[in-house]
Structures are given as C-alpha cells and as structure tokens.
Amino acid sequence: MLYAIIGQDAPDSLARRVASRPAHLARLQALKAQGRLLLAGPFPAVDAEDPGAAGYTGSLIVAEFHSLAQAQAWADADPYLT
Numbered sequence: 001m002l003y004a005i006i007g008q009d010a011p012d013s014l015a016r017r018v019a020s021r022p023a024h025l026a027r028l029q030a031l032k033a034q035g036r037l038l039l040a041g042p043f044p045a046v047d048a049e050d051p052g053a054a055g056y057t058g059s060l061i062v063a064e065f066h067s068l069a070q071a072q073a074w075a076d077a078d079p080y081l082t
Contacts, residue, residue, distance in 0.1 A: 002038060003071035005061040007080065014055035016080075023079035028061070036064040 009017065031037040040061040044051040059080070065071040075081070 001064065001066075002062055003065050003068065005063070005071060005075045006058065007075070008058040009056050014053070017056060020079040027078065031063050038062040038064070
C-alpha cells in the first residue's frame with residue numbers, strides 16, 4: 001500500500017537538514033532501488049528551486065510499505081528526525 005509521509009521542519013533547522021541530507025537521500029535511493037518510492041521532495045520556504053537561507057518548511061515522501069506501522073517506523077528512523 002502507498003503511504004504519504006509528510007514532515008514539517010522545525011524552525012531554524014536548515015543547518016541540520018543540510019548536514020543530514022546525504023544520509024536522508026541514501027535511504028530514499030534504497031526505496032527507489034526496491035521499486036517502492038513513488039515520489040519525494042522538499043517544500044521550499046519561498047517559491048524557488050533553491051530557497052537559499054529561507055530554507056524549507058518540510059518534505060513529502062510517497063512510498064510503498066506493508067503497513068502503517070512499517071511506514072511510521074521508516075519515517076521515525078529518518079536522519080532528518082534523529
């Protein structure tokens with residue numbers, strides 16, 4: 001089943017997001033390699049592909065998981081949260 005994971009960034013979290021991005025993207029690549037990732041992307045804080053210092057307000061991931069519990073566990077382990 002497909003699940004939408006919607007994350008909201010904490011205020012002033014851009015530096016942490018940038019530092020965690022490689023590990024976050026590696027997890028997304030793993031889902032993609034398994035054929036389970038439908039789409040993923042950030043919510044820029046301003047209308048621009050690169051929002052610069054304005055940063056992001058959150059992210060959306062739509063991926064296939066066996067259950068809501070599995071989707072929640074995957075989301076909870078994301079580097080953006082830890």
